[in-house]
Amino acid sequence: MKLHTAMLFALWAVSPSTAIGPPAAKHKKIIIDTDIFSDVDDVGSLAVANVLHSCGIADIAGIAINTNSKYGALAASAINTNFGNSDIPIAAMRPLTNESFFDDWAFTLSEYASKLAYNFPRSLNDSSLTPTPLSMYRSILSSAKDHSVTIISIGFLTNLVELMESPADDSSPLPGKALISAKVKEFVVMGGEYPSGWEYNFGGEDPESTVHAINNWPRDVPITFLGSKLGASVRSGAGIPAGAPKSSPVRAAYEWYVGRCSTVRESWDPLTTLYGILGLDASPRLGIGKVFEYANKIGYNHVSADGSNTWVNDTSVTNQHWLKLTDGVTNTTMARLLDEFYTYSPSHGKCRFRY
Numbered sequence: 001m002k003l004h005t006a007m008l009f010a011l012w013a014v015s016p017s018t019a020i021g022p023p024a025a026k027h028k029k030i031i032i033d034t035d036i037f038s039d040v041d042d043v044g045s046l047a048v049a050n051v052l053h054s055c056g057i058a059d060i061a062g063i064a065i066n067t068n069s070k071y072g073a074l075a076a077s078a079i080n081t082n083f084g085n086s087d088i089p090i091a092a093m094r095p096l097t098n099e100s101f102f103d104d105w106a107f108t109l110s111e112y113a114s115k116l117a118y119n120f121p122r123s124l125n126d127s128s129l130t131p132t133p134l135s136m137y138r139s140i141l142s143s144a145k146d147h148s149v150t151i152i153s154i155g156f157l158t159n160l161v162e163l164m165e166s167p168a169d170d171s172s173p174l175p176g177k178a179l180i181s182a183k184v185k186e187f188v189v190m191g192g193e194y195p196s197g198w199e200y201n202f203g204g205e206d207p208e209s210t211v212h213a214i215n216n217w218p219r220d221v222p223i224t225f226l227g228s229k230l231g232a233s234v235r236s237g238a239g240i241p242a243g244a245p246k247s248s249p250v251r252a253a254y255e256w257y258v259g260r261c262s263t264v265r266e267s268w269d270p271l272t273t274l275y276g277i278l279g280l281d282a283s284p285r286l287g288i289g290k291v292f293e294y295a296n297k298i299g300y301n302h303v304s305a306d307g308s309n310t311w312v313n314d315t316s317v318t319n320q321h322w323l324k325l326t327d328g329v330t331n332t333t334m335a336r337l338l339d340e341f342y343t344y345s346p347s348h349g350k351c352r353f354r355y
């Protein structure tokens with residue numbers, strides 16, 4: 001059965017990216033670093049990014065996977081392909097494994113990545129054919145305009161440390177940190193709790209990389225964090241069953257993952273991605289008003305060895321922030337906005353949102 005399905009994938013014709021909506025006046029170049037595999041909010045995040053890419057607001061230059069299962073890159077490809085964006089580069093962490101997700105913590109959540117890979121069209125046939133995240137990062141950054149790339153991290157920070165510590169190569173004469181300082185506009189991170197606490201992206205899998213990435217990130221590049229409580233307070237996905245096409249891999253992933261007749265999930269990654277693309281000013285063109293604001297004016301984030309973080313109130317540092325919702329914007333309002341992305345129909349292509 002697997003072989004038959006794999007052969008079927010190879011025969012699927014996948015159309016190239018089709019930009020829906022008016023041409024981009026100033027689309028923002030982004031790279032998403034995702035642990036898509038063990039939580040479905042990464043799928044919601046890729047839905048947000050793909051819709052904004054199709055609407056000419058974002059330019060997804062690449063997607064880096066920071067977990068080892070080969071199904072992560074394949075699932076990402078299935079989502080991109082659904083939105084007509086099959087040509088977005090994807091880079092998979094090595095070594096690749098055949099691992100699928102089993103919820104041995106709450107015993108309620110279910111695997112979705114391999115199911116997306118085996119049941120939806122995708123342009124990527126084999127994760128081993130992708131570049132490494134480091135190679136993709138250095139290639140994209142070296143060819144980008146100065147201070148033009150926003151990196152959105154919605155998983156673990158392993159790939160980012162590899163980039164930070166990378167030497168000059170054929171892509172660029174600059175070592176990693178200098179390349180970041182030259183090319184990155186903003187580093188947007190889902191992780192930590194604010195002003196202090198412990199959160200899974202920071203401490204759950206690779207706290208050593210978190211310590212290195214956050215404490216040593218070039219100080220001239222702004223960082224914006226979205227913390228655990230804000231992400232958990234917005235429970236999105238309720239609109240999926242009534243609103244999403246049955247052909248949608250986003251719908252399938254939420255139905256498979258959440259299960260028990262629900263598609264509602266916390267919104268850590270989709271909120272982070274929405275801010276990463278729209279920033280504080282949002283997008284009147286899309287009908288999206290201001291929804292985020294900074295919760296602090298000064299200071300920086302410090303991460304300890306166990307991945308816990310503490311905000312240090314240093315008046316000399318003004319380019320690190322954590323996010324909150326703007327006054328008057330409720331959790332349910334944000335959930336309805338995210339559902340607009342989850343239920344988006346590529347065949348309709350409307351780039352105006354009501355929430």
Ligand SMILES: [Ca+2]
Binds near residue numbers: 036042269
């Ligand atoms: Ca994630």
